[in-house]
Amino acid sequence: MKGILLASTTAILWGILAIALKIALNYFDSYTIVWFRFLVATTVLATYYAIKKPSMLSVYKKPPLLMVVGAILLAGNYIGYMQGINYAGPGATQIIIQTGPVMLGIIGFTVFKERLTISRVLGFAIATGGFFVFYYNQSNGVVIQKYELFKGVLWTLGAAASWAGYAFVNKKLVLKYHPQQINLIIFGLPILLFLPTVDFHSFTQTYEWWVWLLMLALGLNTVVAYGTLSAAFKYTEANKISIVIIMNPIITFVILEVLLLLNISWFPINKVSMMAYVGALLVLGGTVLAIGLSQKKKINAHDA
Template sequence: MGVISNNKGVFYAIITAFLWGFLPIFLKVSLNELDSISIVWFRFTFAFTILFLFFLITDKKQLEIIKRPPLILIIAALALGVNYLGFMQGINYTTPSNAQIIMQTAPILLALVGVVFFKERLNKKQIIGFAIAGIGLFLFYRNQLQAFIQDADAFNTGFMWIELGAVMWVLYAALQKQLVQKHPAQLLNMVLYGIPAILYTPFVNFEAFATISITTWMILVFLGLNTLVAYGCLALAFKYTEAYKVSLIVTMNPIITLLAMAALAALNVSWIQTNSLSIYSILGAVLVIGGAITAVYFSKKNKKSTN
């Protein structure tokens, strides 16, 4: 059963990585007809509604958590809400490829949080991983900034939004790590989606939804399902296999984005902005991803999660 369980965990993690790999591309296209907040609101509302109906039908008692959610769950929900908006705004100002590479600072920061707050010990190989990722991020940022020299302000704005999203994701993940010890993961996800959905409602451009194309509606449904399925599979992946294996697989999702964007560039599509990476930018991207993977892989906290 151990091997079967492990294979299940790896399978679910691959699904999450695959969905997150294509996510920024569809987010970028959806911005052609909707603003960032409206898109983020739809994703949260769609995912919350599905989970709410699920618990309403299967176990109404679980919905009691909505009346009095734990304080750290509220904070985690706020953090996730800012994470979604930060990543969305970052994609708005730059490209999906850039957003995915920059976002890899999140697992690095999460590892550092483990050291500072959870008293996890850093080993030499992890430190090397951090150093590699830091050098890679500097190299990638420097060369991509030169590539966007005519619109450097937009690139820097996108960079800052994504970094804000990364920091907020770390806060969410650190709190979620504590919450899953007491509550079912999907029940937590329902609240995590519901609170941002409510908070973003006053800022949504509802009139825009009446004028968008069928294609954009299909993209929105995909984005909602992506939110629901990716995080659901992530929780199952942690349930069936070790956390470090899940993190390793998910950390490689930018490779999917880079390959997809390269294919779109080769096809010379007109419906999304593609950017060609210089050899130095590619080297920086490899170092960022490789450094993040090294830091995660050599973590001493390679224990199976209790999700």
């Protein structure tokens, strides 16, 4: 139960994250938001270990090449997810990003030679079919909306592929290094990677206090969500955690429906059709089948 509660915390944080990122786009561009998130996450981690266990920071002296690759892949995941929310909106992005675990599943049975069961094949097929149903029903709008959605889908698919690659690399790294030591590099290096893209002028604007609090919360979300996820793996099986985490889009959709009901216009929200919801449920159900029911042990993480 403790493991499920910790995993649920991660799912809630990621479900809220998509909404919060969309609100932040009213004040900052995608690259600046992503850079700031990495900056806050790295500052918190580095400060903690500088006080509690300075030896952990030794990884900065000569980071292994595989960690550098993991950092680049996670950076791709963050900016792809951010741009997906920018163009396609939080709801659509939350569904499309679920192709990441499916891609990781494909890597599992092609690279790691994991057993390919009927349930996994069925899960891949259902998730793929659900994706097309969801996309088709969401794209029934004006040409401009279709173009924006298409761009968002491409960015999000790129984010999902980057995440699958990052998870593959991370699976190898955790055999040799402490998870938080890995995070010190994969959160830290993107600060340098995104530095040329940051709009520092936006930080000089006089925004209300809650805008700065929102930005701080976005950075802390990364540390807390990954922290509770890591802790969850200590208490319960990875496949159970995976199923809980995959449910985070439902939280996003519930929040969006509440915002529509209360007529709160923090950002434009498109009404989701019933068939689009059917497609979304097929994606989630297929993903659960593909990675959740056929394995006893699985590493899972997200972007966002």
